[in-house]
Amino acid sequence: MSESTGKVDFCVGNETYQTWYRVFGDLNSGIRPVVMLHGGPGLSHHYVLPYKDLHTRFNIPVIFYDQIGIGESSHPKDVPKEFWTVKLFMDELDNILECLGIKDFDLVGHSWGGMLAAHYVSHRHPPGLRRLVLASAAPSMALWVESTRQLLQKLPENVRETIEKHEREGSTDDPEYQAGMNVFYAKHVCKITPWPEELSSSFAAMQADPVVYSTMLGPSEFTIVGTLKDWSCLDQIHTIDCPTLLTNGADDEAQDVAVQPFFTKIPKVRWVTFANSSHMAFFEERDRYFEIVGKFLTGT
Template sequence: MNRRNFLATGAASLAVAATPVAHASSSRMSESETTTQQPDGLNPPGIRAAGIRMVPVADGKYKVWTKRMGSGPIKVLLLHGGPGASHEYLEAMESFLPQAGIEMYYYDQLGCNNSDHPEDTSLWTLPRYLQEVEEVRRGLGLENFVLYGHSWGGILAMEYALNYQQHLRGLVISNMTAGTQSYLKRTAALKLQLPPDTLTELNALEAKQDYDSPAYEKIMMEDLYPKMICRTHPWPEPVDRAFRHLNQQIYVQMQGKSEFLVTGNLKDWERWDRLHEIKVKALTIGARYDEMDPEDMKKMATLMPNATSVICQNGSHMCMWDDQAFYFEHLIKFLHSV
């Protein structure tokens, strides 16, 4: 799988991921389980399944994978990036949120990782994924909850808030600007930071649309992504795992063949003029080295009536990893305030 096509614009290992369960009390473990009392054809009734629940989506034609962790009055549904990625790179959440008394829900969007993988390409659209988020909310019985969206998941989170705001007690938009054009302006500026010879080579490759060539891959993975996607070295294992599980078909159809040129069906997406409609308490999170302009994240917070913004000065697109302490200090503070 080509690792560079991941985030369009959204527990450093399996051993760490197990830590919250190992340190939890038996009563907390019992509370955090998700069980089905009535037969639904998707989940065995009365059986504890490590918090995992399959939820019907697309009007019941398919099912998606969800997992509940922790227990508490503040419930957070996590929307991962891509389009076409998975919940896995968000596993950093496991080391912070449950211990803070926050109940968190992963889910893999349709076509991604543990969820169904239909062949129907008509499913890979923003309106259909928006419908899916509401179907997942209903399937999990969430009400008065916090919606968290990272990268492409931030697009979904904004769309959900504009259409189903009555169900939310809070909104977190992490590392996602409010329109494709502002995203492209930022990525164009980041390319100019390359050495002149490298930039000339990159421009030539893009002019030929040679996005799958080893030379293009080398520039992405050695010169750009280690600076703007994730600045840890090496990358955390959950990040590598999420790249391996990327659904390339969804990414190309919605984003395009390159991180720097949006040719998919998200190319005309803009919501700057509607942010004022989002009245719920909100937090935008940006990062100094992100492929999303941190100034855009600040601006978004000024356009929503009840929003604040924080900027990770040492982080990039995955600042939940490369500026971890600062990221979770402010995320948890916000979640406890809603």
């Protein structure tokens, strides 16, 4: 399997940062590549590395990158919270496409990456985009919170009360809080025990530099107080005109209430729910997941 890495300059105002990328396959092969948008915001690309299966199984070149502020990309220091916007990450995506000479491409976004993808496509309408995959995402933060709050209420009472207590008191660094969150993660983020190494690596990267996550979201998936609090692209998603695949898991953080508007509003759309998965169907039902996604992207 051919693999390459590199960095591209990314200019924001008077500052120049760098976006680190990793490519599986040959971008000059004539086969339309997939650009993979990871979640978080503020998780590194490692946890979505199973998407390299699109290359090994379907010969599709796959481009991964660490969004600015995480992993191997630049970590801006001493910037105001207003620096971290959806526009910043859309500009970064445009920049990496331009720097890598990508004209025609498919776009896959998972979780926050799916939110970013939906916003990007519905606002900028990139002419080279052919197919879109929105995996375990929502078109507004209000719907995301509605979904995760529903799941929080279904946790054992003592776990729910522990989580709510520490969020209310601002003590989310308490080990008791983390233990409660681990119960939620094991049921609704990834049900594989222990977690795959790639997923653990992404969480470790976020814990090493939590600025993006804490600034854009806040303390958790339930309590959104950051710059994304009022984010929504609900009024724009009807303008997404490329073939689109929606995916989520039966036990996903992104419950049907969060995903449904994509299905209702996007004209050319298919929705698949993975019965034995939570937020990481590409780990939990890997073979079936990539069979469905690969056939969608190749039109077979």
